[in-house]
Amino acid sequence: MSEKFLSLEGIEKRFPIPGKEDYIAVTDVNLEIKKDEIIAIIGHSGCGKSTLLNMISGLDAQTKGAILLENKHVEGPGPERAVVFQNHSLLPWLSVYQNIEMAVKKVMPQLSAPELRDRVEKFISMVNLEHAKDKLPGEISGGMKQRVGIARALSIQPKVLLMDEPFGALDSLTRANLQEHLMRIQQNVKNTVIIITHDIDEAVLLSDRVIMMTNGPEATIGEILEVNLPRPRNRVELQSNPEYIRCREAILSFLYEKFAKDDE
Amino acid sequence: MNSEMIKKTVLPLLVFLFILQVWSGIAHVVADFPTPSDTYVAAFGGINEAGDEMVGVLSDPFYVNNQDDKGIFWQIVASLERVFAGFVLAILVGIPIGLFVGMSKSAQYALNPFIQIFKPVSPLAWLPLLLFIFQDINMTAISTIFITSIWPIIINTALGVKSVSQDYMNVAKVLRFSPLEKIVQIILPVSVPFIFTGMRLSLGIAWLVIVAAEMLTGGIGIGYWIWDEYNNLNYHNIIIGIIVVGLIGFILDIVMGKIADYFDYTKKGRA
Ligand SMILES: Nc1ncnc2c1ncn2[C@@H]1O[C@H](COP(=O)(O)OP(=O)(O)OP(=O)(O)O)[C@@H](O)[C@H]1O
Numbered sequence: 001m002s003e004k005f006l007s008l009e010g011i012e013k014r015f016p017i018p019g020k021e022d023y024i025a026v027t028d029v030n031l032e033i034k035k036d037e038i039i040a041i042i043g044h045s046g047c048g049k050s051t052l053l054n055m056i057s058g059l060d061a062q063t064k065g066a067i068l069l070e071n072k073h074v075e076g077p078g079p080e081r082a083v084v085f086q087n088h089s090l091l092p093w094l095s096v097y098q099n100i101e102m103a104v105k106k107v108m109p110q111l112s113a114p115e116l117r118d119r120v121e122k123f124i125s126m127v128n129l130e131h132a133k134d135k136l137p138g139e140i141s142g143g144m145k146q147r148v149g150i151a152r153a154l155s156i157q158p159k160v161l162l163m164d165e166p167f168g169a170l171d172s173l174t175r176a177n178l179q180e181h182l183m184r185i186q187q188n189v190k191n192t193v194i195i196i197t198h199d200i201d202e203a204v205l206l207s208d209r210v211i212m213m214t215n216g217p218e219a220t221i222g223e224i225l226e227v228n229l230p231r232p233r234n235r236v237e238l239q240s241n242p243e244y245i246r247c248r249e250a251i252l253s254f255l256y257e258k259f260a261k262d263d264e
Numbered sequence: 265m266n267s268e269m270i271k272k273t274v275l276p277l278l279v280f281l282f283i284l285q286v287w288s289g290i291a292h293v294v295a296d297f298p299t300p301s302d303t304y305v306a307a308f309g310g311i312n313e314a315g316d317e318m319v320g321v322l323s324d325p326f327y328v329n330n331q332d333d334k335g336i337f338w339q340i341v342a343s344l345e346r347v348f349a350g351f352v353l354a355i356l357v358g359i360p361i362g363l364f365v366g367m368s369k370s371a372q373y374a375l376n377p378f379i380q381i382f383k384p385v386s387p388l389a390w391l392p393l394l395l396f397i398f399q400d401i402n403m404t405a406i407s408t409i410f411i412t413s414i415w416p417i418i419i420n421t422a423l424g425v426k427s428v429s430q431d432y433m434n435v436a437k438v439l440r441f442s443p444l445e446k447i448v449q450i451i452l453p454v455s456v457p458f459i460f461t462g463m464r465l466s467l468g469i470a471w472l473v474i475v476a477a478e479m480l481t482g483g484i485g486i487g488y489w490i491w492d493e494y495n496n497l498n499y500h501n502i503i504i505g506i507i508v509v510g511l512i513g514f515i516l517d518i519v520m521g522k523i524a525d526y527f528d529y530t531k532k533g534r535a
């Protein structure tokens with residue numbers, strides 16, 4: 001297992017503002033992510049979490065620094081860095097099955113018809129959506145859509161799974177349910193995951209390390225917290241676990257004492 | 265039958281009776297204006313108010329006496345053929361142009377001024393020029409319909425392309441879709457409902473324009489037929505023509521609407 005799996009080196013992103021000085025959203029971000037690691041990125045709204053993720057996915061380019069995946073420079077988007085979008089981004093004219101099939105077909109053109117079908121069905125059952133596979137996205141709930149989004153992203157066998165507040169739009173029960181799904185999937189097939197969240201409990205529950213970002217402009221990594229909790233994790237038992245409580249408090253203190261945002 | 269159904273049948277009937285009343289009034293005041301009953305006889309045959317035995321325009325629509333004297337069915341067929349020919353040409357040319365304008369800022373900047381200038385020109389203004397170019401009635405009518413139909417198709421197709429959300433394009437980018445895959449898998453499905461809205465508008469206007477165009481070009485077609493009946497002093501046939509044109513336009517719109525709904529993913533799976 002290579003230690004240097006995904007590395008961000010001196011990343012900066014500046015946005016040109018017409019008629020004004022550039023807005024430097026993030027600067028000097030350095031981070032090494034190991035294979036099969038789950039990283040949560042937390043920080044106040046507007047600090048540049050999405051900006052950072054978009055640079056890793058290649059949907060946006062950094063203005064300084066380098067992003068390396070397995071020692072290769074990341075340039076432009078590609079299927080080895082799959083994205084689960086906040087608003088799921090399923091194609092509404094395709095069924096659940098077809099949405100996943102479209103992605104697998106494109107990324108793995110060498111699969112025969114039965115292999116393709118098996119693969120699509122495997123990922124549909126991974127998120128327990130066998131009963132909904134022929135439904136259109138408009139016919140299923142928000143939580144189910146997000147599960148399809150996750151299945152679609154995983155089905156193309158990415159090296160890194162990037163998630164930008166994947167459960168942000170969901171109610172807390174559905175959210176918990178999806179967190180369970182994600183942990184169960186992760187238990188079976190290891191993936192390298194970067195997940196952006198606003199939710200402290202979610203960050204601690206899901207991740208191996210929590211990246212805490214300072215406020216923008218010129219936001220950067222403030223602290224990195226190691227979450228030394230064994231897996232599988234149980235959200236109910238965790239509530240009284242000292243390590244869990246320590247992690248929560250560390251994040252709380254970072255967000256509301258060291259880098260409190262008074263304009264919120 | 266519930267009260268909604270009764271309203272839906274009785275109210276139009278009342279309006280119909282009112283129209284007949286007004287019509288009879290006009291026929292009373294304007295000399296030689298056909299009465300409703302004369303018009304009915306002219307349409308379906310029988311004995312008219314003057315006591316003459318008549319063959320109805322609609323009861324014998326298929327006759328062919330010679331090249332210049334055919335039943336109303338053949339007139340309508342001629343008009344529909346021209347409308348469809350011009351319409352299909354406009355679809356074949358308009359959709360690619362619309363996709364191009366919608367996808368490329370440069371294409372939009374280059375073409376938009378001309379689209380905006382030519383769009384408000386009545387297609388009939390082109391007709392003399394087209395007649396001069398083609399020296400042929402059919403080609404002139406078809407190309408007039410082509411010019412009529414193409415603007416709403418271009419504009420709505422471009423609008424559809426613009427409505428493709430950045431999220432879908434991001435999905436396409438992550439999957440590394442080629443430009444063609446982007447068009448086929450993302451842009452077209454999103455644009456199809458818009459394209460059909462444009463086609464429906466086009467077809468409606470085309471059917472309006474063909475009647476006027478044929479009055480100018482002469483020969484055959486429902487528009488010319490109406491004009492000819494005016495020259496023959498068969499005023500009742502003008503009224504029959506108006507009603508027939510209206511009914512066909514109505515049917516075209518319904519059929520086009522059904523086809524549009526069939527291809528519109530937003531209308532599926534919501535029921
Ligand atoms: N295209 C852009 N042009 C100019 N400024 C931008 C652009 N995109 C983002 N920004 C700015 O960069 C900063 C970081 O934005 P970003 O969306 O990454 O924040 P975030 O941490 O994801 O916030 P949230 O938690 O609300 O999603 C913000 O101040 C934002 O206004």
Ligand SMILES: [Mg+2]
Binds near residue numbers: 049164
């Ligand atoms: Mg964000």
